[in-house]
Amino acid sequence: MAKEFIKGNDAIVKAALLAGCQSFYGYPITPASEVAHAAAKYFPRVGRTFLQAESEIAAIQMVYGAAAAGQRSMTASSSPGISLKMEGISYLAGAELPCVIVDIMRGGPGLGNISPEQSDYNQVIKGGGHGNYRLIVLAPNGAQEMCDLTFKAFDLADKYRNPAMLLADGFVGQMMEPVAFPAPIEELPAKEWALRATAESKDNLVNSIYLDNDELEQRNYDLTAKHDEIEANEVMYEEYLTEDADMILVGYGIISRILRTVVDLARADGLKVGLVRPITLWPFPKKIFAELSGRINSFFVVEMSEGQMIDDVKLASGCSRPTHFYNRMGGNVPTVDEILAAVREKYTATAV
Amino acid sequence: MAKLILQKPKGFYDSFYRKPGDKENTHYCPGCGHGIIHKLIAEAIEDFGIGDRTIMVSPVGCSVFVYYYFNTGNIQVAHGRAPAVATGIKRANPNSIVISYQGDGDLAAIGGNNILQAANRGEHITVFFVNNAIYGMTGGQLAPTTLPGMKTSTTPYGRDIQNEGPPMKVVELLSSLDGPTYLERTAVMSNASIAKTRKAIRKALQCQIDGLGFSMVEMLSACNSGWKVDPKEQYKWMEEMMLPTFPLGVVKDVREEREGWFRETRTMTDEAIKQELDLTMPEPTIFPSELKKGSYHNPSIKLAGFGGQGILSAGAMLANAGMEQALETSWIPSYGPEMRGGTAYCFVNLSNKPIGSPTVTNPDVLMAFNRPSLEKFEAEVKPGGLLMYDSTIIDIEPTRKDIEVLPVPATQIAEDLGNTRMANTVMVGAYIAQTGIMAPAAIDQTLPLALKRKTMVDANKKALAAGVDYVMSR
Ligand SMILES: Cc1ncc(C[n+]2csc(CCOP(=O)(O)OP(=O)(O)O)c2C)c(N)n1
Numbered sequence: 001m002a003k004e005f006i007k008g009n010d011a012i013v014k015a016a017l018l019a020g021c022q023s024f025y026g027y028p029i030t031p032a033s034e035v036a037h038a039a040a041k042y043f044p045r046v047g048r049t050f051l052q053a054e055s056e057i058a059a060i061q062m063v064y065g066a067a068a069a070g071q072r073s074m075t076a077s078s079s080p081g082i083s084l085k086m087e088g089i090s091y092l093a094g095a096e097l098p099c100v101i102v103d104i105m106r107g108g109p110g111l112g113n114i115s116p117e118q119s120d121y122n123q124v125i126k127g128g129g130h131g132n133y134r135l136i137v138l139a140p141n142g143a144q145e146m147c148d149l150t151f152k153a154f155d156l157a158d159k160y161r162n163p164a165m166l167l168a169d170g171f172v173g174q175m176m177e178p179v180a181f182p183a184p185i186e187e188l189p190a191k192e193w194a195l196r197a198t199a200e201s202k203d204n205l206v207n208s209i210y211l212d213n214d215e216l217e218q219r220n221y222d223l224t225a226k227h228d229e230i231e232a233n234e235v236m237y238e239e240y241l242t243e244d245a246d247m248i249l250v251g252y253g254i255i256s257r258i259l260r261t262v263v264d265l266a267r268a269d270g271l272k273v274g275l276v277r278p279i280t281l282w283p284f285p286k287k288i289f290a291e292l293s294g295r296i297n298s299f300f301v302v303e304m305s306e307g308q309m310i311d312d313v314k315l316a317s318g319c320s321r322p323t324h325f326y327n328r329m330g331g332n333v334p335t336v337d338e339i340l341a342a343v344r345e346k347y348t349a350t351a352v
Numbered sequence: 353m354a355k356l357i358l359q360k361p362k363g364f365y366d367s368f369y370r371k372p373g374d375k376e377n378t379h380y381c382p383g384c385g386h387g388i389i390h391k392l393i394a395e396a397i398e399d400f401g402i403g404d405r406t407i408m409v410s411p412v413g414c415s416v417f418v419y420y421y422f423n424t425g426n427i428q429v430a431h432g433r434a435p436a437v438a439t440g441i442k443r444a445n446p447n448s449i450v451i452s453y454q455g456d457g458d459l460a461a462i463g464g465n466n467i468l469q470a471a472n473r474g475e476h477i478t479v480f481f482v483n484n485a486i487y488g489m490t491g492g493q494l495a496p497t498t499l500p501g502m503k504t505s506t507t508p509y510g511r512d513i514q515n516e517g518p519p520m521k522v523v524e525l526l527s528s529l530d531g532p533t534y535l536e537r538t539a540v541m542s543n544a545s546i547a548k549t550r551k552a553i554r555k556a557l558q559c560q561i562d563g564l565g566f567s568m569v570e571m572l573s574a575c576n577s578g579w580k581v582d583p584k585e586q587y588k589w590m591e592e593m594m595l596p597t598f599p600l601g602v603v604k605d606v607r608e609e610r611e612g613w614f615r616e617t618r619t620m621t622d623e624a625i626k627q628e629l630d631l632t633m634p635e636p637t638i639f640p641s642e643l644k645k646g647s648y649h650n651p652s653i654k655l656a657g658f659g660g661q662g663i664l665s666a667g668a669m670l671a672n673a674g675m676e677q678a679l680e681t682s683w684i685p686s687y688g689p690e691m692r693g694g695t696a697y698c699f700v701n702l703s704n705k706p707i708g709s710p711t712v713t714n715p716d717v718l719m720a721f722n723r724p725s726l727e728k729f730e731a732e733v734k735p736g737g738l739l740m741y742d743s744t745i746i747d748i749e750p751t752r753k754d755i756e757v758l759p760v761p762a763t764q765i766a767e768d769l770g771n772t773r774m775a776n777t778v779m780v781g782a783y784i785a786q787t788g789i790m791a792p793a794a795i796d797q798t799l800p801l802a803l804k805r806k807t808m809v810d811a812n813k814k815a816l817a818a819g820v821d822y823v824m825s826r
Pocket residue numbers: 412413414415431454455456457458459482484486487488489490495
């Protein structure tokens with residue numbers, strides 16, 4: 001199939017349109033503005049809605065309305081904007097509305113800077129908004145995945161009636177790579193629960209209020225059951241040379257690309273190093289870490305944050321193996337060499 | 353509990369089945385304006401026959417349970433966000449009639465920007481705005497519309513306009529915008545005022561039905577619980593306290609000037625969609641090539657020079673062509689502090705296996721297009737790697753002995769062809785000739801993708817060939 005050589009940010013927008021997304025509501029923020037620019041260009045061309053909202057708060061609420069009306073709808077922003085969207089995300093989850101949110105992460109806290117970081121992990125994986133809810137979070141590491149995981153995000157969102165997020169950074173967004181786009185989706189299944197402004201759908205209610213304590217408790221149990229189902233069925237991760245590995249490197253997004261090269265170089269030096277890359281950050285690929293911890297010597301987590309995902313690696317492996325950590329922050333992307341040096345320092349072969 | 357003495361309008365559910373407990377009466381306090389306003393809206397929905405296609409947006413406030421009552425599609429939303437949600441619904445389904453029902457805290461305080469912007473966009477929705485000068489639901493706190501001197505839970509000594517400012521006049525505020533079509537303030541107290549409110553509600557809905565744009569009715573409404581006023585005195589209180597600050601009447605009505613808006617829906621073929629999305633790459637032709645040396649395999653290439661020298665597009669030429677030759681490729685620009693020192697660079701990877709890190713500390717190949725980038729990046733080249741530089745522009749020579757060095761008078765060659773700006777393409781030609789990584793025809797095939805100016809394709813083909821020739825005839 002013919003491929004397109006395309007930036008990750010553009011790939012998201014084209015994939016969304018091919019996946020049947022009908023509306024994009026956004027608010028400019030670097031480095032996510034490129035997504036909005038592409039959406040502003042392409043959504044109207046195929047008769048879909050693009051609107052620049054008055055704020056991220058409004059944009060996510062417009063998505064709430066569009067999703068309630070049964071559309072595939074999306075928004076894109078970057079870290080400070082995602083903080084503002086948290087109200088809406090909680091409501092979307094509470095009312096069980098599907099949608100896709102793109103977060104092209106930048107440096108924080110506060111205004112920070114516009115360079116890539118991975119410091120939104122906690123805010124998007126561990127809550128961020130109020131209440132018991134889960135955001136399905138997918139972490140692409142290249143342009144092809146910006147496309148494929150956009151499709152996946154819409155599918156999972158619809159399947160579970162739950163908001164889904166594409167978590168990336170400016171590095172993955174700016175990088176151009178070949179992308180094979182799938183054919184446009186012809187028709188999506190009707191959403192019986194949606195507000196379609198028809199006699200048949202008139203009794204539908206989109207709501208997150210449960211006044212009665214027991215009812216709300218039950219509601220939460222139901223949501224938990226859904227979360228469990230997602231955890232059981234939708235985990236995605238990639239393993240690279242883990243079979244005989246003594247040390248497992250762990251990283252997501254752009255870091256996983258860098259780690260792949262680190263693994264190759266370490267292997268060339270005779271170090272038995274492998275890589276696990278979570279693709280779904282929630283549901284987190286817990287099992288593989290539990291499994292690996294039985295046969296490896298140590299984990300080595302690399303993040304562009306203070307250390308956020310590392311907590312999940314430790315939980316998943318029951319802290320049963322030393323879990324080393326290397327990080328860069330402030331928009332600095334760690335180089336292959338600096339990680340390799342740190343890996344060498346911590347590497348010890350598993351005693352047999 | 354307020355009794356709905358008359359028969360319920362059809363705009364209401366026969367029985368309020370979603371409401372816990374009593375299914376006949378509303379949850380509002382006796383004498384509350386919300387109940388009367390609900391009834392007026394329900395009657396209008398019934399009379400207009402729009403119940404099936406109406407979607408009521410329930411706010412946060414005492415009217416949070418609007419969805420208990422209206423026999424329409426219903427959605428409950430976050431505090432103040434109703435106009436934004438209504439925007440998403442209406443745009444998803446232009447045939448729907450979308451009603452945003454909001455209190456004064458909801459609309460004028462927390463949702464102030466949302467209503468302002470929806471009104472200014474001329475959003476095709478109808479807003480029923482219940483101004484009771486207080487936060488009813490949360491225990492009678494100050495609202496933006498609370499009257500000067502009025503005691504509330506959070507202004508126990510009375511609203512002090514030095515501290516809280518004066519009451520906000522919302523319809524007047526919105527009337528300064530060109531966006532809205534119809535704005536009126538009414539009161540819900542005497543029979544006459546209720547009759548006027550009934551009429552205003554209908555005009556506002558008709559405005560939306562006719563596709564004429566944003567309509568809103570602000571309704572002064574009683575909240576005796578919040579005001580701590582005897583229900584029997586509430587209308588007198590409204591008359592004395594509210595009317596002087598909030599004059600009644602139509603504030604804006606430009607329905608005559610507006611044209612009906614009805615969005616047509618489009619269906620497009622797959623082919624048309626792909627065309628519009630610029631997804632039109634033809635199946636590539638693969639041109640045979642032969643690497644000249646094992647070390648030229650799977651290169652990571654750094655291209656560096658001044659901004660404006662076509663560094664990024666030279667990278668794109670290689671990456672685009674590589675993709676079409678079934679290689680894995682990546683291209684990433686790097687700006688940043690280097691820009692200030694006069695260099696911009698990009699990384700290109702060409703590989704026959706998945707590409708790991710798209711940038712590396714020690715590239716296999718460096719193409720230096722100016723002196724600062726040669727000075728800066730020479731040391732980075734991987735031992736045994738290849739360094740190419742524009743020997744027309746760069747007046748120094750590389751010093752490394754452990755790498756292969758290839759000077760290319762790229763700017764001179766480009767100048768001989770009539771345009772120094774094609775030095776980048778000359779360099780690409782020299783690179784593929786030196787390494788054999790791709791046939792020149794492979795670059796030719798994708799030149800149109802890498803060049804901004806499509807008129808330059810033929811000239812660049814010549815520049816590419818000249819770069820190839822330069823290496824071949826060395
Ligand atoms: C984000 C958020 N902040 C605060 C509240 C608490 N709250 C609920 S209703 C309300 C005020 C509503 O007042 P108004 O809009 O005037 O409605 P009324 O009850 O007077 O009809 C507030 C502050 C909330 N639900 N959500």
